[in-house]
Amino acid sequence: MHVKFIGAAGTVTGSKTLVSVEGKSVLVDCGLYQGLKKLRERNWQELPVNVKTLKAVVLTHAHIDHSGFIPALVKQGFRGKVYCTPATYALCRVLLPDAGFLQEEDARYANKGRFSKHSPALPLYTEEDAWTALKHFEVVDFGEAFEPVRGLTAVFSRSGHILGAGSLRLDDGRRSIVFSGDVGRLQDDIMYPPEPLPPCDYLVVESTYGDRLHAQVDTRQVISDLVTRTCERGGVVLIPAFAVGRAQSLLYVLNELKKAGRIPSVPIFLNSPMAITATEIFYRFHKEHRLTPAQCAEIDGGVTFVRTVEESMALNNKRFPCIIISASGMASGGRVLHHLKALLPNHRNSILFAGYQASGTRGEALVHGADKVKIHGEYWPVKAEVVNLESLSAHADYEELLTWMKQTAHPPKKVFITHGEPLAADCLRRHIHERLGWEASVADYLEEAELG
Ligand SMILES: [Zn+2]
Known part of the structure; x- marks a missing residue:
């Protein structure tokens, strides 16, 4: 099994990780970059992925920084399936067409006010592109095993972040890897807490609040x-x-x-x-x-x-x-x-x-x-x-992330840290190393690793 970090590395948006097994690959999340201009510009670049060998996308939850690039991927020629939970699909049917609509509207507004440097300003994708992309979706329930590509078994477990949000476990029969997705709070008024980290050989964990504790404010x-x-x-x-x-x-x-x-x-x-x-x-x-x-x-x-x-x-x-x-x-x-x-x-x-x-x-x-x-x-x-x-926030802080991780019955051999600003990601790396004694490193943009 081989992984390549092509998004949400050194930042909190644009979540995308490529997992390959015997020449076939699956993209875990396919999010849009938001925020800094340098990052947003990546939305316009060709994805560093061979779309022909990309067989499927597996989506941990509906937020645009995890799902918002799917219509663009379909525009680039992706023809595989997009797997997600039923609630994630229901939410994507709202979020993706809306994202397309907003991009069209922003382009129209920019053209009217002529404040865009690009003339004419174009949307990355339209509402119609989003509806086309939604035809590729296929739903799977939490706990239900599925095969996004032959030889790779996938299962979602609840991550408590938003409706439909899951962590994803992939297993090729020899090695297993868990993607935390966005991890929710241990105690929340309306969401159930995340299910414990499933046993795995490798873990890719988010670090949005890797350097922070939520203030104990009322x-x-x-x-x-x-x-x-x-x-x-x-x-x-x-x-x-x-x-x-x-x-x-x-x-x-x-x-x-x-x-x-x-x-x-x-x-x-x-x-x-x-x-x-x-x-x-x-x-x-x-x-x-x-x-x-x-x-x-x-x-x-x-x-x-x-x-x-x-x-x-x-x-x-x-x-x-x-x-x-x-x-x-x-x-x-x-x-x-x-x-x-x-x-x-x-x-x-x-x-x-x-x-x-x-x-x-x-x-x-x-x-x-x-x-x-x-x-x-x-x-x-x-x-x-x-x-x-x-x-x-709907994100766990670092104590909550550590609590979530240490509940596992089988500590991973190595942890890759993604989905955090550089300081937050590095703080979480240190906490994992010092508190859990696990090997951990912050994933760099375009970094690759062979999971032996
Ligand atoms: Zn999210």
Whole structure:
């Protein structure tokens, strides 16, 4: 078995690892690069993969940094299958066409405003390309063995990160390797904890929070204080949130706080067609999380879904306090940008970030105290209060990752660390070495390894 790290090496986006057995290969995750321009440019380069020998893609979860390159791969000639869990497929049917649509919209907007250096600006793929790619998908349940290529057995186990998210174990009969995928929290309001690391010879583990521990803050108290003081000064609370995962957790927490009288009874808007559909899928797959259908219905009753562009624009004219949840979570695109333009310049408003902010994103600039940010080619002053509540993240911190790893019955011979900024990845390497005594190294971009 041979592995080649062709994405999420030295960074948290663009997840892609090639696994080859006897000349046939499988791509584990096929994500889009986001954030720094240098990385985003890789989305436009030919993938360092022979598409002809690539037999299948196996997808650990639906987030765009893991799935968003699939339509581009199909455009490059990939004709194999894409295996994932049923909930991941349901979410990809929302996320991928939306990603295509957003790229078309951004290209149109750039051409209209002429602020793109590329003339005309082109989308990486369109909504239609995404629908074509979705025809290649095939679902497999957690715990169900399948063969993405002959001689390679694959099984998903739950990773607790978002709906449908799994870790993946591959076994060629001689060697086995586990890909952690994104690992969720050990304790979460709505998601079940990750299943223990399955026995394996090699492990590829994510390291998003490899150098950090989630602060032991009372997240409900922070949200309740922020919403209360923003409403008192007549402002709007804007929460940029990942449409899948965090948006649903936030709706749950806000509903709990409202019921307990811990936040004023102001309207809550979910302004992201994708987050709305993701929320509906979340209700539908209620066996996959802790919330009962009755709890889902209750949350549903307390939120206004904003579907059309007109309704979305009207939200910016609201003159009364309210809470708006909108995507994307790192303010890298989507409707949240229009809200930021309207809300950032006024000190009455608050922006609450609720998850990891990758380098080079507007979210990262804002949580680090930028006094202005560039949106749609123009700078906007930051007067609103900006709060970052990273402990709401859907990613395990390093203690949680170590706990997850040490539950295994059969420690791996070697661990490869991916999906983290360089410092985070190296810290996790040190923790694994010092605390577990396992051999570990940080995977470099395009690094290859023969797994003997
Ligand atoms: Zn993820």
